[in-house]
Amino acid sequence: MDEFDVLVLGTGAAGLTAAVTASCGGARVGLFEKSDRVGGTSAYSGGMIWIPANPYRPAHRSDSREAALTYLRSLSNQRLRDEIIQAYVDAGPEMTQFLEEHTPIEWACVPDFPDFHPEQPGAAASGGRTLECPPYPFGELGDWRDRVQVSPYFPASHITVGETTLGQPVAIEVPADVKRRRIDNDERGLGLSLIGRLLRGCLDRGVVPQTEYRGIELVMENGAVAGVVFETPQGREVVRAPNVVLGTGGFEWDEELKRAFLRGPLTEAVSVPTNTGDGLRMAMRIGAMLGNMSEAWWMPVITVPVEVVPTGRQLLTAERTFPGSIMVNRSGERFTKEAANYNAFGAAFHELDTTRGVYKNLPCWMIFNQTFYQKYGLAGDITGGAGVESSPGAGGATGLGPDAGRAPDWITSSTTLRGLAERLGIPPETLERTVDRFNANALAGHDPDFHRGESIFDKWYGDPALRDGSAAPTLGPLEGGPYYAVEVKSGALGTKGGPQTDRTGAVLDVDGNRIEGLYAAGNAMASAMGMTYGGAGGTLGPAMVFGYLAGRDISRGLAPQKAAAAVASA
Numbered sequence: 001m002d003e004f005d006v007l008v009l010g011t012g013a014a015g016l017t018a019a020v021t022a023s024c025g026g027a028r029v030g031l032f033e034k035s036d037r038v039g040g041t042s043a044y045s046g047g048m049i050w051i052p053a054n055p056y057r058p059a060h061r062s063d064s065r066e067a068a069l070t071y072l073r074s075l076s077n078q079r080l081r082d083e084i085i086q087a088y089v090d091a092g093p094e095m096t097q098f099l100e101e102h103t104p105i106e107w108a109c110v111p112d113f114p115d116f117h118p119e120q121p122g123a124a125a126s127g128g129r130t131l132e133c134p135p136y137p138f139g140e141l142g143d144w145r146d147r148v149q150v151s152p153y154f155p156a157s158h159i160t161v162g163e164t165t166l167g168q169p170v171a172i173e174v175p176a177d178v179k180r181r182r183i184d185n186d187e188r189g190l191g192l193s194l195i196g197r198l199l200r201g202c203l204d205r206g207v208v209p210q211t212e213y214r215g216i217e218l219v220m221e222n223g224a225v226a227g228v229v230f231e232t233p234q235g236r237e238v239v240r241a242p243n244v245v246l247g248t249g250g251f252e253w254d255e256e257l258k259r260a261f262l263r264g265p266l267t268e269a270v271s272v273p274t275n276t277g278d279g280l281r282m283a284m285r286i287g288a289m290l291g292n293m294s295e296a297w298w299m300p301v302i303t304v305p306v307e308v309v310p311t312g313r314q315l316l317t318a319e320r321t322f323p324g325s326i327m328v329n330r331s332g333e334r335f336t337k338e339a340a341n342y343n344a345f346g347a348a349f350h351e352l353d354t355t356r357g358v359y360k361n362l363p364c365w366m367i368f369n370q371t372f373y374q375k376y377g378l379a380g381d382i383t384g385g386a387g388v389e390s391s392p393g394a395g396g397a398t399g400l401g402p403d404a405g406r407a408p409d410w411i412t413s414s415t416t417l418r419g420l421a422e423r424l425g426i427p428p429e430t431l432e433r434t435v436d437r438f439n440a441n442a443l444a445g446h447d448p449d450f451h452r453g454e455s456i457f458d459k460w461y462g463d464p465a466l467r468d469g470s471a472a473p474t475l476g477p478l479e480g481g482p483y484y485a486v487e488v489k490s491g492a493l494g495t496k497g498g499p500q501t502d503r504t505g506a507v508l509d510v511d512g513n514r515i516e517g518l519y520a521a522g523n524a525m526a527s528a529m530g531m532t533y534g535g536a537g538g539t540l541g542p543a544m545v546f547g548y549l550a551g552r553d554i555s556r557g558l559a560p561q562k563a564a565a566a567v568a569s570a
């Protein structure tokens with residue numbers, strides 16, 4: 001194996017950004033991936049990044065560092081490390097420009113996408129902070145074209161989020177010739193475009209991923225990192241280098257780590273299953289200080305037949321925001337604003353019943369009726385829509401949507417609400433009362449219980465065809481059977497706890513000192529965002545910024561390291 005200045009572990013957006021940045025700074029980079037495919041969950045994703053005060057926002061969208069910090073602090077319950085959140089906000093615009101200059105990355109602002117808490121101070125209530133890449137021709141990747149993860153959630157991805165129903169009553173029509181060209185050229189959008197472009201940037205610099213290389217242990221010499229032990233199909237292999245970047249994703253696929261650290265259940269991960277906390281274990285073994293360990297990027301998820309989605313899971317992003325649906329808990333009561341952003345559901349799922357010590361809102365169900373089902377479908381072809389932050393639920397390829405008649409058997413049904421409650425094992429009178437109350441309030445155009453439809457965000461996510469300034473896009477009654485229910489489970493896009501870093505992405509030990517040569521980025525690190533999710537792209541944005549900061553710090557440190565090595569060998 002070649003000699004390297006840095007070993008980057010993981011080929012998601014965090015790892016690829018670190019690799020290309022370090023390489024541009026003159027570092028010899030080794031890039032290693034546990035899976036036989038590159039791209040990680042980042043390739044599964046909608047590919048949006050949330051970068052406050054970015055240079056790509058429309059001129060009329062004013063933004064500033066101070067506004068972004070005010071916003072994030074207002075959501076943090078004092079759980080953010082201020083220097084880390086400042087490092088993220090400060091370096092975001094620079095990272096985006098750097099990648100445009102040095103890789104095929106091109107950024108476009110997703111128009112008008114509001115922050116997830118638009119009424120908080122400092123929020124970008126009319127958008128401007130969310131960026132994405134136009135579709136990328138995968139032929140440009142040569143042999144690597146078929147070695148990138150394929151998203152089970154967006155199987156046909158020749159679109160951008162900006163072309164979907166987000167922010168406009170109907171999806172922006174992509175001209176037929178553009179559509180044809182994209183299909184002919186295998187131009188892929190969303191997370192695949194982001195990963196395709198970053199990967200091309202690495203390949204152009206001679207940074208070629210080694211797949212099926214699972215980092216399992218750090219080699220340490222005199223308290224500093226000196227390499228990594230890998231597990232490969234050929235057996236164990238030690239690769240030496242004075243710097244290592246952990247871009248190994250979260251620990252959402254490791255039962256023991258989840259039980260040890262998370263604040264409540266995470267039963268349905270929707271990330272790549274290779275994210276088993278390897279980077280976390282490596283860092284713990286050498287005494288790294290951990291942070292944010294109880295948190296994840298929470299997501300309500302339903303389980304579906306594998307014919308619907310190959311993973312057997314679907315993210316419940318859009319349907320719960322459409323009018324004519326509610327969510328109820330085991331008592332048959334509503335328990336939160338159904339149209340809240342998905343990350344906010346973590347708090348609702350983990351609420352404890354202080355008398356019985358059980359999770360008050362698990363299990364829980366989304367309840368809807370035939371009218372709703374025929375209009376919106378469920379868990380259908382979300383790629384007709386957009387990325388995770390949008391994903392209209394209207395059916396389609398799976399045949400589950402409009403005109404599909406009665407819902408399929410995996411969805412619990414009954415002709416009456418009472419019958420539905422009995423099938424779910426929840427009190428029938430309470431469910432009837434809950435629906436009656438919700439209907440009366442919805443018909444009056446308000447939700448005094450959970451304020452659904454009051455936030456700009458709720459209306460943005462609701463049915464775009466009903467957008468008229470009122471709560472109508474999200475608030476409407478469930479009138480007449482048959483009635484349906486699907487269980488909604490506590491899922492996540494990934495965990496967000498790990499080794500704490502300083503402003504440069506360098507990992508700190510339990511005494512707050514840098515562990516020489518060790519860096520972390522993305523879901524492998526203690527997230528800069530604490531418990532918050534600022535807006536669309538709120539996970540990939542920080543992942544790439546800290547990948548960039550780590551890559552930059554490593555290349556800046558090369559000159560002194562090389563000088564010291566020369567002295568030592570003289």
Ligand SMILES: Cc1cc2nc3c(=O)[nH]c(=O)nc-3n(C[C@H](O)[C@H](O)[C@H](O)COP(=O)(O)OP(=O)(O)OC[C@H]3O[C@@H](n4cnc5c(N)ncnc54)[C@H](O)[C@@H]3O)c2cc1C
Pocket residue numbers: 009010011012013014015032033034035038039040041042043044045046047048049050153213214215216247248249250270271272274275276277278279297315387388389493494521522523524536537538539540541543
């Ligand atoms: C459907 C969906 C849509 C999403 N949309 C968005 C969006 O639009 N915007 C947004 O901000 N977020 C989105 N997310 C979340 C986002 O995709 C993740 O938070 C993000 O990809 C994490 O990036 P990462 O680089 O840290 O990890 P990953 O992209 O998961 O990459 C980690 C990589 O490390 C590899 N690895 C693990 N262990 C080892 C090891 N020991 N050695 C070597 N390699 C290892 C893994 O195999 C994997 O390839 C979405 C998620 C999903 C599922």
